[in-house]
Amino acid sequence: MALKAKIYIFALVASILVVLSETKKPGKVMYFTSTKVEFNRIYISEHSLDIVGNTTLDIILNLAQNYKYDPWSKTVIAMKNRKTNEYRTLLDYDVNICSLLGKGSATYISMWIQNFLKYGNLPKTCPIMKGNYSWHDLKVDKMSLPGFLPPSEYRGNIETYFRKGKKRESVANITLLMELK
DSSP, X not given: OOHHHHHHHHHHHHHHHHHHHHOOOTTOOEEEEEEEEXXXXXXXXXXXXXXXXXXXXXXXXXXXXXXXXXXXXXXXXXXXXXXXXXXXXXXXXXXXXXXXXXOOOSSXXXXXXXXXXXXXXXXXXXXXXXXXXXXXXXXXXXXXXXXXXXXXXXXXXXXXXXXXXXXXXXXXXXXXXXXXX
């Protein structure tokens, strides 16, 4: 097949995938069913996630010291297989949080971070300083849900850590169980 034809087919498939991912079914809502928070007391003095009304979260994050390094976040989103009850990874993304703060790029991760920032008082720049941060009524923006996600149970794991050379030092681990209806 000629290179021109391959490029055309690739562009057509990519366009279809973009359209499918942007198609929103009315009424899709993400419900939170469970949260678990673990954190390193060297960096965080208090960290909690409370489910409010099944669709929103209230979050408290009190940093015990200024962050000397850029925090990284490894985010894994998995969907539960109803037949086997096992989770299948849909997204596994590792990113320097400071590289995304305050940027309005069109990736889902960036959209999720921008949505997260609008509900709280975390600075949109680094370094991240010692202080008390909170988010009230944080919810999943329907426009940031890929349209191709089927109604199902999902698990989100967010590990925040510092990279120190080849080593990783854990700052916080959050697990969210959710259901998309």
